[in-house]
Amino acid sequence: MDFPSSLVQKAVDEIAQLPGIGRRSALRLVLHLLRQPKDFSERLSSAIATLRQQIRYCTTCHNISDAEECSICANPLRNQEVLCVVEDVRDVMAIEATGQFKGRYHVLGGKIAPMEGIGPQQLTIDALIERVEHEEIKEIIFALGSTMEGDTTNYYIFKKLNKFPLVFSAISRGIGVGDELEYADELTLGRSISQRIPFEVSMKN
Amino acid sequence: MDFPSSLVQKAVDEIAQLPGIGRRSALRLVLHLLRQPKDFSERLSSAIATLRQQIRYCTTCHNISDAEECSICANPLRNQEVLCVVEDVRDVMAIEATGQFKGRYHVLGGKIAPMEGIGPQQLTIDALIERVEHEEIKEIIFALGSTMEGDTTNYYIFKKLNKFPLVFSAISRGIGVGDELEYADELTLGRSISQRIPFEVSMKN
Numbered sequence: 001m002d003f004p005s006s007l008v009q010k011a012v013d014e015i016a017q018l019p020g021i022g023r024r025s026a027l028r029l030v031l032h033l034l035r036q037p038k039d040f041s042e043r044l045s046s047a048i049a050t051l052r053q054q055i056r057y058c059t060t061c062h063n064i065s066d067a068e069e070c071s072i073c074a075n076p077l078r079n080q081e082v083l084c085v086v087e088d089v090r091d092v093m094a095i096e097a098t099g100q101f102k103g104r105y106h107v108l109g110g111k112i113a114p115m116e117g118i119g120p121q122q123l124t125i126d127a128l129i130e131r132v133e134h135e136e137i138k139e140i141i142f143a144l145g146s147t148m149e150g151d152t153t154n155y156y157i158f159k160k161l162n163k164f165p166l167v168f169s170a171i172s173r174g175i176g177v178g179d180e181l182e183y184a185d186e187l188t189l190g191r192s193i194s195q196r197i198p199f200e201v202s203m204k205n
Numbered sequence: 206m207d208f209p210s211s212l213v214q215k216a217v218d219e220i221a222q223l224p225g226i227g228r229r230s231a232l233r234l235v236l237h238l239l240r241q242p243k244d245f246s247e248r249l250s251s252a253i254a255t256l257r258q259q260i261r262y263c264t265t266c267h268n269i270s271d272a273e274e275c276s277i278c279a280n281p282l283r284n285q286e287v288l289c290v291v292e293d294v295r296d297v298m299a300i301e302a303t304g305q306f307k308g309r310y311h312v313l314g315g316k317i318a319p320m321e322g323i324g325p326q327q328l329t330i331d332a333l334i335e336r337v338e339h340e341e342i343k344e345i346i347f348a349l350g351s352t353m354e355g356d357t358t359n360y361y362i363f364k365k366l367n368k369f370p371l372v373f374s375a376i377s378r379g380i381g382v383g384d385e386l387e388y389a390d391e392l393t394l395g396r397s398i399s400q401r402i403p404f405e406v407s408m409k410n
Contacts, residue, residue, distance in 0.1 A: 002301065004276065004294060005269045006255050016253040019237055020230070026369070028272060031293060033257055035315075036270070040222070041257035045250045047219040051212050052246035052331060064210045071209065096207065102322070110240075181375055196408050 011026040017183060060131070062107040062124045064089045072096075072104055079103040081138040085128065085157065087111055087150075101143070106131065111149040112156055120156060128157065132164050172197070262267050263335070267312040267329045269294045277301075277309055284308040286343040290333065292316055292355075296348060308346070311336065316354040317361055325361060333362065334406065347375040377402070 003009040008030055015026035033041050054149060057063065058070035065071075072092075082103030086092055087110060101184050108123045131137065131156035140161060158168060174192035175184050184192070208214040213235055220231035238246050262268065263275035270276075276298075277283060287308030291297055292315060300306050313328045335340065345366060349355035363373060379397035380389050389397070 002298060003269075004297065006259055007271070008269055008294070011252045011256040014249045017249075018234055020233075025225070027295060029379055030226075031255065031295065033253065038257055041253055044219045044222075045254035047216045048238065048246050048253070050245055051216040051235065051236035054212065055212055055239060064213055066210050066212070078262060089213070090236065092209065093207060117207050142396060202406065 058107075061105045062109060062127065063092055063105060077102075080136055082133070082141065083128075083137050083139070085154075086143050086145050086147065095143065103139075107143075108153065111144060112153045113149045123153075124189070125160065126156060127194045129160055132161055132166065139167040139169065142168070146173055151152065263312075266310045267314060267332065268310060282307075285341055287346065288333075288336070288342050288344070289346040289348050290359075291348050292350065293404055300348065313349075316349060316352070317358045319355045328358075330362060330365065334365055337366055337371065342371065343347075344372040347373070351371065351378055356393065 001197045003012065004177050008027070011030045011033075012023055015029055016019060021029070033044075056068070058066050059068055059075040060075055061070060063070045063072070070109040079102045079195040082101075084095065084101060084103055085106050085108060086095070087108055091104050091109065092107065095105075106124065106128050108125065108128075110118050110123055112120055112123065132140075140157075141142060142154045142157070144153055154170065161168075172195065173188060174195070175181060175189065176202070181189060208217065216235045217228055217231040219230045220226060220234055226234070227314045232357065238249075261270050261273070263278055264273055264360075265278040266275060268277070269295050269326070272279070286306045287313050289300065289306060289308055290311050290313060291300070292313055294312065297312065300310075304382040311329070311333050313330065313333075315323050315328055317323060317325055317328065330348075337345075347359045347362070349358055364372075377400065378393065379400070380386060380394065386394060
């Protein structure tokens with residue numbers, strides 16, 4: 001694309017580096033910004049700049065946080081003995097929204113993915129081991145996405161923590177609530193059957 | 206969505222105001238920014254800020270431009286007698302990419318759309334009339350999108366310019382090059398037939 005302005009060119013170049021936004025969409029966004037009042041762009045620009053400059057992570061669970069310790073870790077009413085291992089803040093938000101989990105989290109910051117150059121050292125696995133050594137943790141719940149990378153990461157952490165007296169569990173996979181069996185994929189339905197649960201348990205909640 | 210950080214909240218709020226980006230995608234973009242080196246966010250943020258602060262429009266055709274006059278208007282080799290009326294810079298870029306147009310442009314900045322509060326006064330129609338009065342223009346080509354708003358805008362401009370000794374034309378509508386008839390919608394195919402062109406003309410280029 002040949003741009004009539006180097007400012008437009010530059011903005012499109014930068015915006016198009018974001019995931020899921022091509023050069024055509026980037027140009028559409030640039031034209032939108034130009035049609036809006038000046039302070040719209042200013043607020044957007046400063047939100048992006050301050051986000052990256054001032055962002056903090058909870059020193060305990062590594063979730064994004066406004067303070068040194070996040071509101072979940074700082075809450076004495078949360079169960080200190082159960083730790084839910086998740087990939088990122090989105091998973092924390094999703095699980096918190098269910099209202100079903102009263103323990104605390106450990107945010108890995110990603111999954112082991114050698115193809116993308118992400119090894120165990122890029123994640124907060126060492127910090128997790130340290131927490132297990134120093135805190136009163138009794139159960140680890142693996143709540144990573146059900147992909148090959150997720151399973152690899154789960155297994156790597158399991159091997160590292162196996163020597164500690166811990167109960168390990170993983171979130172259940174299966175047919176979604178309200179879903180019809182005929183539309184489920186075979187793998188999911190297969191897991192739903194092989195990893196079936198006692199009927200009385202299934203009736204709860 | 207309950208965010209664990211007010212910085213994330215603010216960035217998501219701002220990004221989600223962009224067209225076609227919901228809160229979920231905005232959060233995905235925010236997490237991406239947090240995973241990238243700091244200067245990635247800085248470059249993005251400053252490109253957006255300087256874009257809006259320093260953007261200039263060609264004083265002749267109102268296209269986005271780096272200088273007071275855009276490179277097309279400033280080019281003495283372009284045909285000064287033919288003016289192509291378009292909606293925005295994307296249309297200029299699209300037509301320039303064809304290499305088929307040697308005249309100059311007039312960029313309206315939008316289409317008349319009363320439902321969205323865009324009347325003739327928000328567009329550069331008065332400037333177009335002034336150009337016709339003071340320049341040596343002989344032909345006006347309407348090249349707006351083929352929508353109700355586009356047709357309304359064409360007609361409004363036509364009525365305003367009708368008193369001048371001008372030739373008016375519009376870009377042709379019809380079956381795309383390489384398209385099969387059976388897949389064309391009825392309106393387009395209908396126009397293709399009713400606005401048919403001499404066979405010798407159709408064989409050119």
